[in-house]
Amino acid sequence: MSEFVFCTGRYASGDWESAPLLPANLIDSVARYTSIEVAATGVTVPLDSPRIFDHPLVYLTGHLPFRLNEAERANMRLFTERGGMVFIDDHNHDVGGIFHKTATEEIGRTWSPLRALRNDHRLYSAFFEFKEGPPATSHELNGWGDNLIHPHLSAVTKDGRISVLYSNKDYSSEWNYHPENKKFSSVDNTRFGVNIIVYALTS
Amino acid sequence: MRSRAEWALRAAALAALVLLLWTALRPPSAAARGSAARGGLERALIDATREAVPALRVELDSAPDPVHREWLAAIRAAGTDVAWRADDLVPIGVGVSRVAEPEGRVRVTVAGSDSARVILSDGLGQLDTVAVGASQSSRVLRTATGVVAAAGGGSRAVAPLPPPAPVRRLLVLGAAGWEAKFVVAALEESGWSVDARIRVAPGVETRQGASYSLDTARYSAVIALDASAAPLAGAIERFVSAGGGAVLAGAATRLPAFARIAPGTAGPARVAGARPGLRLSGIKRDAVILDSQRGAALVAARRAGFGRVVASGYDETWRWRMRPG
Numbered sequence: 001m002s003e004f005v006f007c008t009g010r011y012a013s014g015d016w017e018s019a020p021l022l023p024a025n026l027i028d029s030v031a032r033y034t035s036i037e038v039a040a041t042g043v044t045v046p047l048d049s050p051r052i053f054d055h056p057l058v059y060l061t062g063h064l065p066f067r068l069n070e071a072e073r074a075n076m077r078l079f080t081e082r083g084g085m086v087f088i089d090d091h092n093h094d095v096g097g098i099f100h101k102t103a104t105e106e107i108g109r110t111w112s113p114l115r116a117l118r119n120d121h122r123l124y125s126a127f128f129e130f131k132e133g134p135p136a137t138s139h140e141l142n143g144w145g146d147n148l149i150h151p152h153l154s155a156v157t158k159d160g161r162i163s164v165l166y167s168n169k170d171y172s173s174e175w176n177y178h179p180e181n182k183k184f185s186s187v188d189n190t191r192f193g194v195n196i197i198v199y200a201l202t203s
Numbered sequence: 204m205r206s207r208a209e210w211a212l213r214a215a216a217l218a219a220l221v222l223l224l225w226t227a228l229r230p231p232s233a234a235a236r237g238s239a240a241r242g243g244l245e246r247a248l249i250d251a252t253r254e255a256v257p258a259l260r261v262e263l264d265s266a267p268d269p270v271h272r273e274w275l276a277a278i279r280a281a282g283t284d285v286a287w288r289a290d291d292l293v294p295i296g297v298g299v300s301r302v303a304e305p306e307g308r309v310r311v312t313v314a315g316s317d318s319a320r321v322i323l324s325d326g327l328g329q330l331d332t333v334a335v336g337a338s339q340s341s342r343v344l345r346t347a348t349g350v351v352a353a354a355g356g357g358s359r360a361v362a363p364l365p366p367p368a369p370v371r372r373l374l375v376l377g378a379a380g381w382e383a384k385f386v387v388a389a390l391e392e393s394g395w396s397v398d399a400r401i402r403v404a405p406g407v408e409t410r411q412g413a414s415y416s417l418d419t420a421r422y423s424a425v426i427a428l429d430a431s432a433a434p435l436a437g438a439i440e441r442f443v444s445a446g447g448g449a450v451l452a453g454a455a456t457r458l459p460a461f462a463r464i465a466p467g468t469a470g471p472a473r474v475a476g477a478r479p480g481l482r483l484s485g486i487k488r489d490a491v492i493l494d495s496q497r498g499a500a501l502v503a504a505r506r507a508g509f510g511r512v513v514a515s516g517y518d519e520t521w522r523w524r525m526r527p528g
Binding site for chain 1: 378379380381382383384385388401402403404405407409518519521522524525526527
């Protein structure tokens with residue numbers, strides 16, 4: 001049986017690699033809390049590469065303008081049509097910022113416009129329970145970005161399943177640290193990342 | 204006067220008896236013995252019925268209908284030596300069954316001479332043309348209406364359409380991973396109602412659908428994708444014995460608990476190719492190989508109790524969906 005391999009998507013237009021420690025941190029959490037067979041290291045795959053179809057969950061982030069070229073757009077459309085899921089997180093945490101504006105536009109052009117995800121969605125109970133919906137990040141309250149707590153995530157769904165999950169909450173900053181540093185926190189703030197991965201693998 | 208009348212009547216009665224005896228015992232006329240020419244079957248049957256013939260030779264250019272078949276049988280039962288030949292007639296047989304699935308497709312099997320061309324039709328008209336190979340060919344049709352007929356080479360065979368096969372729920376057992384996710388999605392897209400128990404962590408399962416006990420009143424089949432099915436192995440074996448179906452894939456085939464019912468075990472050797480999978484080994488004598496590549500069995504099935512079990516070496520079918528072809 002094939003193991004889960006964390007995949008970071010590389011796109012041509014921006015700083016796709018802005019959260020280099022996130023993959024190792026989430027891989028550590030999945031291995032720590034679940035019995036899912038997970039590869040020890042993640043991979044980076046260009047969005048226009050056929051190799052993207054070997055990884056049905058792709059993580060995308062950045063600070064800069066998010067634009068897909070024709071090849072990337074066509075590939076990603078096919079990717080979700082076949083059952084893949086994309087998780088996109090605004091590393092700026094700024095609804096007025098350039099990543100958010102371009103990403104939401106690009107999502108609408110490639111798939112369909114985002115809709116707010118209800119906070120009782122199955123995503124929030126896929127493994128850990130998040131009764132209030134998406135957990136707030138420390139970056140939502142520290143004066144960076146738009147200084148707002150965004151109460152909802154957004155999604156494009158297909159046949160009741162999330163095919164594109166979009167976040168303004170800057171989980172990329174929240175989870176972009178060495179997993180060794182988890183021991184300094186009383187509550188592991190990567191648990192919601194485990195939910196995203198378990199949801200992708202079971203829904 | 205009276206005695207003369209009596210003698211005359213006795214003579215007449217005796218003459219009538221002699222005539223009847225002679226009619227019954229006389230040899231058949233040469234004209235009644237022989238064969239029914241093409242197209243003259245009905246005429247020959249009438250003649251052979253009116254007057255007993257020792258033999259009736261029939262040359263057929265098309266399959267006789269049931270009435271004529273019964274008529275020939277009756278003439279033979281009456282003592283006539285009936286024989287037939289049909290040098291140009293192509294024998295055809297047809298069988299119709301329902302595929303046990305939500306879509307309710309129809310499987311039509313045609314038997315006949317090699318390379319015979321047979322036209323399939325149903326109550327609404329022509330469906331398809333089949334070239335019979337190796338004496339038998341099958342077609343799976345989306346739907347059919349009324350009676351299915353197969354005709355060709357002067358022959359025609361018919362079979363009624365059976366009612367749809369009962370379809371119940373499926374239960375998928377597996378560990379959290381792409382295979383379980385895509386198998387459940389594929390089954391649901393095909394119209395199946397799927398319950399799933401997906402193991403995420405020790406003692407932690409994600410469940411989809413109802414939590415019924417595994418019995419044939421509720422489930423058509425259980426699909427065990429890996430060793431996470433072990434806790435239910437006993438229930439699965441009882442389910443299969445009672446008439447349920449089981450698909451054991453990958454590591455599930457190697458569970459000792461399934462050794463009695465599994466057609467074979469998958470792996471560790473893999474078969475490379477367009478659709479790689481684990482090679483089946485230890486295939487039981489009563490198992491039928493359903494799929495193979497490069498001489499290696501990948502899928503096999505056998506009966507167990509009243510049910511059936513399929514062993515599959517394909518453990519990454521999700522890749523067929525993500526990377527078709």
